[in-house]
Amino acid sequence: xxxxxxxxxxxxxxxxxxxxxxxxxxxxxxxxxxxxxxxxxxxxxxxxxxxxxxxxxxxxxxxxxxxxxxxxxxxxxxxxxxxxxxxxxxxxxxxxxxxxxxxxxxxxxxxxxxxxxxxxxxxxxxxxxxxxxxxxxxxxxxxxxxxxxxxxxxxxxxxxxxxxxxxxxxxxxxxxxxxxxxxxxxxxxxxxxxxxxxxxxxxxxxxxxxxxxxxxxxxxxxxxxxxxxxxxxxxxxxxxxxxxxxxxxxxxxxxxxxxxxxxxxxxxxxxxxxxxxxxxxxxxxxxxx
Amino acid sequence: xxxxxxxxxxxxxxxxxxxxxxxxxxxxxxxxxxxxxxxxxxxxxxxxxxxxxxxxxxxxxxxxxxxxxxxxxxxxxxxxxxxxxxxxxxxxxxxxxxxxxxxxxxxxxxxxxxxxxxxxxxxxxxxxxxxxxxxxxxxxxxxxxxxxxxxxxxxxxxxxxxxxxxxxxxxxxxxxxxxxxxxxxxxxxxxxxxxxxxxxxxxxxxxxxxxxxxxxxxxxxxxxxxxxxxxxxxxxxxxxxxxxxxxxxxxxxxxxxxxxxxxxxxxxxxxxxxxxxxxxxxxxxxxxxxxxxxxxxxxxxxxxxxxxxxxxxxxxxxxxxxxxxxxxxxxxxxxxxxxxxxxxxxxxxxxxxxxxxxxxxxxxxxx
Numbered sequence: 001x002x003x004x005x006x007x008x009x010x011x012x013x014x015x016x017x018x019x020x021x022x023x024x025x026x027x028x029x030x031x032x033x034x035x036x037x038x039x040x041x042x043x044x045x046x047x048x049x050x051x052x053x054x055x056x057x058x059x060x061x062x063x064x065x066x067x068x069x070x071x072x073x074x075x076x077x078x079x080x081x082x083x084x085x086x087x088x089x090x091x092x093x094x095x096x097x098x099x100x101x102x103x104x105x106x107x108x109x110x111x112x113x114x115x116x117x118x119x120x121x122x123x124x125x126x127x128x129x130x131x132x133x134x135x136x137x138x139x140x141x142x143x144x145x146x147x148x149x150x151x152x153x154x155x156x157x158x159x160x161x162x163x164x165x166x167x168x169x170x171x172x173x174x175x176x177x178x179x180x181x182x183x184x185x186x187x188x189x190x191x192x193x194x195x196x197x198x199x200x201x202x203x204x205x206x207x208x209x210x211x212x213x214x215x216x217x218x219x220x221x222x223x224x225x226x227x228x229x230x231x232x233x234x235x236x237x238x239x240x241x242x243x244x245x246x247x248x249x250x251x252x253x254x255x256x257x258x259x260x261x262x263x264x265x266x267x268x269x270x271x272x273x274x275x276x277x278x279x280x281x282x283x284x285x286x287x288x289x
Numbered sequence: 290x291x292x293x294x295x296x297x298x299x300x301x302x303x304x305x306x307x308x309x310x311x312x313x314x315x316x317x318x319x320x321x322x323x324x325x326x327x328x329x330x331x332x333x334x335x336x337x338x339x340x341x342x343x344x345x346x347x348x349x350x351x352x353x354x355x356x357x358x359x360x361x362x363x364x365x366x367x368x369x370x371x372x373x374x375x376x377x378x379x380x381x382x383x384x385x386x387x388x389x390x391x392x393x394x395x396x397x398x399x400x401x402x403x404x405x406x407x408x409x410x411x412x413x414x415x416x417x418x419x420x421x422x423x424x425x426x427x428x429x430x431x432x433x434x435x436x437x438x439x440x441x442x443x444x445x446x447x448x449x450x451x452x453x454x455x456x457x458x459x460x461x462x463x464x465x466x467x468x469x470x471x472x473x474x475x476x477x478x479x480x481x482x483x484x485x486x487x488x489x490x491x492x493x494x495x496x497x498x499x500x501x502x503x504x505x506x507x508x509x510x511x512x513x514x515x516x517x518x519x520x521x522x523x524x525x526x527x528x529x530x531x532x533x534x535x536x537x538x539x540x541x542x543x544x545x546x547x548x549x550x551x552x553x554x555x556x557x558x559x560x561x562x563x564x565x566x567x568x569x570x571x572x573x574x575x576x577x578x579x580x581x582x583x584x585x586x587x588x589x590x591x592x593x594x595x596x597x598x599x600x601x602x603x604x605x606x607x608x609x610x611x612x613x614x615x616x617x618x619x620x621x622x623x624x625x626x627x628x629x630x631x632x633x634x635x636x637x638x639x640x641x642x643x644x645x646x647x648x649x650x651x652x653x654x655x656x
Contacts, residue, residue, distance in 0.1 A: 001326035025325060025335040032324040033317065040345060082465045089472065097471075104468065174345070176514055183343035184311055187321075190345050 004028065017046070017053030018194075018201050026189045027054065036147050036168035038132075038183065041191035043173060044235020048130055050191070051169035055126035058167070064128045065114040067135045073142055077152060078116045081109045105156040115143075116152055119162035126167045132182075133172040140182050147185045196223045199239065206240045210247055217254050218243045222266075224288045228279070230272040241265050256280050292327075293319065299358050303341065306350045314341055333359075488581045489513070489520045490609075492570065494588030495545060495554055496526045496561040502617035505649065506587040507544045511536040521577055524548050525566035527595075528556030531574070561591060563629065564598035571601045575608075582609040586637075589618050590630035597629045602636035611638040615652060619644050 009024045019027070030037045039047045055062035065076055073079075085104040092100045112120060118127040129143070146152055150162035170186060172178060194202060199219040204210055222239045234242075242265045251258055260280055267273045279288060296319060300310050318340040325332040334355060342351050462478035491510050495503045507524075514520050514536065524532045530552040536544065548554070556565065578584075584605060606612055614637045616623065616630055623630045623642075634640045641652035 001332070002329065005332070021331055022335050025332055026339045029321050029324055029336060029339060033320055035317070038343070080465060080468065082461075082468055085468050086464075086472065089468075177344070177512070180309070180311075180343075184314055186343070187317075187339040188343045189339060190348070 011057050012053055013205070015053040015056035016205060017049060017057075018198060018205060019050070020194075020198060023050070023189060023191070026187055030167065030187050033187070034150075034165050036170060036186045037189050038178075038186035039169060039171045039189045039191060040174050042193065042233065042235070044237050045191045045193055046236055047171040047191055048128065051126055051128040051171075054167060054169070058124070058126065060124050060126060061121075062126045062128060063114050063118040063166075064130060067129060067131045067139075069134055069136065071135055071139060073139075074113070076113050076115050076139070077142065078113055078154060079111045080105075080156075081111050085109050107157070110154070110157070115146055116160070118166045119146070119150060119152065119164075120160060122163060124164040124166065126169065129168065129170045131173065132170045133174060133176050133178065137179065140179050144181055144185065147182070193223075193226055193233070194236065196220055199223065199236065202236060203240060203243045207244045207247065210243055211252060214246065214252055214254075215243065218246065221254060221259070221286050224286070225266070225276070228276065228288050230267070230275065231269045232267075232272065234266045238266050238268075254286065256284055256286065259286065292322075295358075296322070299337075299354065300341075302354050302358060303351065306354055308342070308347050308350055310341055330360075488579065488583065489585060490577060490582050491520065491522045491585045491587065492529070492566075493522065493524045493532075493586075494526070494561060494563075495524045495548055498561060498591055499587075499589050499617055500545070502589075502643075503587065504545045506615065507536065507548065509649070509653075511544065523570065523574065524552055524554050525563075525570075526554045526556070527558050527560060527562035527565050528554055529566045529570045529574075530554050560593045560595075562595045563588070563590060563592045563633075564596040567601035568598050571604065575604075578605065578608045580608065580610060584609050584612045586612065586614045587617075588614075589616055589628065590614075590623075590633055591627050592629045594627050597632050599629075599632050599636060602633055606636050606638075612636065613638055613652075614640040615643045615649065616640060617643055 005021065005024050005028060008028055009019060009021075012019050012024070012027075026037060029035070039050060041047055051064075052062060088104055088109070089100060092103075110116075115127070115129075118125050132140075132143075147168065150165050151159050153159045170182075193199075196219050199222060200212075200215045203215040203218060204212065207215075218239060222234055222242075226233045242262060245262055245265050246254065246258070249258075249262070260277065263273060263276060267276055276288075280286075296315075300315055300318075303310055318337055321336040321340045322333070325336045327333050337355070338348075338351060342348060457480045459478040459480045463474050463476070466476050466478065467474040491506075493503055493506050493510070495507070503524075507522075510520065510522055520533065521531065522533045522536055523529050532548050532552045535548055535551055556562070602612065614630070614633065618628070618630075620642045622628065630640060641648070643649040643652050
């Protein structure tokens, strides 16, 4: 058991994703119980990346549904190709109407969208439903059948069952509360900002040739910087950018001045920027207290 | 003493702490526990956490109960719970007890019963509870009702939108549905402007005199958030501050403390001052108001004899769609003492008396 968790961690690392025990266990359980994972956490902690890495690790395709306000079933599940249906009806004037009707509601005339796609393909897939909190309350209900039974019911066609049960990841920024029904069907994974050591590992993995000592420094500073109250805390992606830019600038150490020069790769909000600059000028150290 | 039994006890304990655990979650949890290595605490913890908890706000509670229940030695238990012996999980017990396939139904049943039994002597319908100070302790009971109220309200608003027949024809949908009738458009579909959710701006008095009420209104606002396009929230005592980002879902009591701690709502005097708060709102945040905005004000309008500055509302009314005031005091006490509600009422679209949760819901549904 312990070996399997460790193995999972190692293979995720090979797919460029470093995860801790907690995350690995949830991944393991999702596979064992065949349940979707609901990933929550602040912006930029690798919620989307975990699905991408998982598909790389398994070597199977990733299908992605980017959610937005106003998305509906014709964009997420399926739609009838009504133009083709019209043409077909016109072309088949002399045929038995009942047969025509049967024909136009066959799979040939069905445009499948990401969710339907993910269950009808011949290979297993990873299905990523990104930013589920952006959708309307009503749309969530559409997902329930898919998430619990891995099937989609099309009134005219019947029920389509998944050939291979996809690995499903749902990500959410918790901008609103999701319905209980949806949550109940998923395993819950909360990704927080990584620990200092983990961030150091991530930096070393993501920025090739980064000196180990610099990675440690960067991770430490970022960690403390996240303790400051800001509108938007620097994410992992931003700390990677920062480490890379430090390396390109040829720095092997970070001081107040370097940070001031490169602060705009880390802090993207005008007010936050002013605040941090003020802190740095007054304190002249990198403790952020 | 078997692990299944203990897990059930653990669920019951969580439920008592207000974490909703459904039978299906419980069965998931048991299955997850079967999959992992129980010997290691962190594996066991993760298996339970990922299947039972679906909201980060519950983590703290979960941790506490987990500590109390599964980690012997560290526990700091209440005396009345003393009869539940601490448990060290032993895999052997577990296998004896569950064969997942057969045991599920029974498990589901007993678990749901456990859930039902946990509301002892709830004689009064929580919806009718008064917003008086002594009901503060009962807030937990009401917490569960908020999402329900919010959902009901949203449903009402959606229904309103659907009855709109004066809209443009949705050509694509109409043609698509006409396919089933051989190209004859039998059903007409119209473009519903379902995306037009109202923009809401709330001003909430969080002073001590309306303590319970403000807890409720804050929690209600927080749970309403998902149904509206935009909600801006402000809180005040004698100074006003924006609190939109502070309103995360959670315990209503904590919500108010959280607001008091993190927002600058107390000014020079520290006594409720509607006039001052309105004035500084006008100075600082007036630009948030648009013709689409509906303003909701929660408070008792007890102004401690300060200037009421009702011209701010007058100004506000010119710019916004509607202003509603929710007053937790019964109507007979309006205008008595330092209550300035009648002065403010002149500039409000409507003032509602909301002394119980029921009346609050009723009032909001009339918007």
